[in-house]
Amino acid sequence: MQTHLERFIRFLAAEKGLSTAYQLSVRQTLEEFARFLETEDTGLAQAGIDTLSAFLRHLQDRGIDRSSMRVEMVHLRIFFRWLAGTGILEKDPSAFLEMPRQGLSLPHVLDQKTVSNLLESIDVQDIPLGCRDRALLEMIYACGMRVSEIINCKLESFDKDEAFVRVLGKGDKTRLVPIGRSALDALQMYLEKGRPKLVRTGTKNHIFLTVRGRPLTRERVRQILR
Template identity: 50%
Template structure:
């Protein structure tokens, strides 16, 4: 097993050109499998589908999440397909394996009143108040990803047409509307605060640090967390939470799922469909709370 694992990792590195991180992940799976087979006193040529299923069951019982089990299953499929293709095994025992279904984890959201409290708690008169208010308004108004907000530039905005052009995952560009209140907050920031942050080497990035540079994702996360604490919100608030809230509140308001998919920049509608589960959970809780026989 050890020799075959070494040869397979070498194949991943030299012929497939896969990253060191991926090689390490596969190695961890194969080391765990080697330990399992040694405990069962089972040589590699005698491994069948049942034994691999037992291995996955043991990994699951050890606390491995469904998402991690899916990765382990992929590792097994690729490894045993490689062994069979090279005649090292008479058949591929991993081919019939089914990947476990991913856990259905519902995204957290903020209630509409909490979003309002968060945004309106930011005093624009205070230092960086206008910048921070504009950032949070834009997160919630347009459902931007953290990376999209950090990369936003002045030339990406069209205030006359009320939209922003962003480049998201897969280097795909999309046009997203900006709400009236977010637009007002951005205009206030541009007119009264951004010019004070500009330094000689400042770029055209919309949101600047006190040193005039582009805001880092970590700094934006910190700003969101600090502003939520100052607003007295106990929930863990982070940029993606505002994106989730944006999508959930649109759905609750009657927006079509396909429209929400386009606004979020999801390549697959199945990614967007998780928000239907959020809305369903909310409806169930309301029914239980208010229906006489709920």
């Protein structure tokens, strides 16, 4: 696994342009996973969803909190998606792993059913604003992203093929965030049908735009949610 790990880290640096700190964080996760595979006497090619679930339980047993576990599983999903994409593995077992949610960026009193009702209440056939708002809230909820991160996302940050978005967070730290199927579908619909109708002369390359073609603000996102 070490050879693949080194190739992957070079991929993050050269092709994704991710920071040294992020590379180190990913390396630490993958090295810990490699040690786990050794204790389980399992090779990388044999690692399936059961192995990943066992690793998650291993992290829980060590007392790692949900937020930290999510970060480690994001690193693994990026790694396995790369392994499958380069043909090293035939399939990506992490695609079927349900990751622990980081927590809702919407008011915490809303439970999952309420949030689902909120998302479903948005008319995605309302082009462009309905499909924009659905994509916006799907991304906030499913990806665990801060509002400031969402409104600053740009087109070049979105990798459609790999279903990831590059996020610049606190302390100017860059990370890759996987996009779930529902959020990905909503985002693609918005980019194909909604955003082109919002673009104006001088519009920048931010993903989410106002009716005047400007980047959304934090206050506007709060208004949309209300």
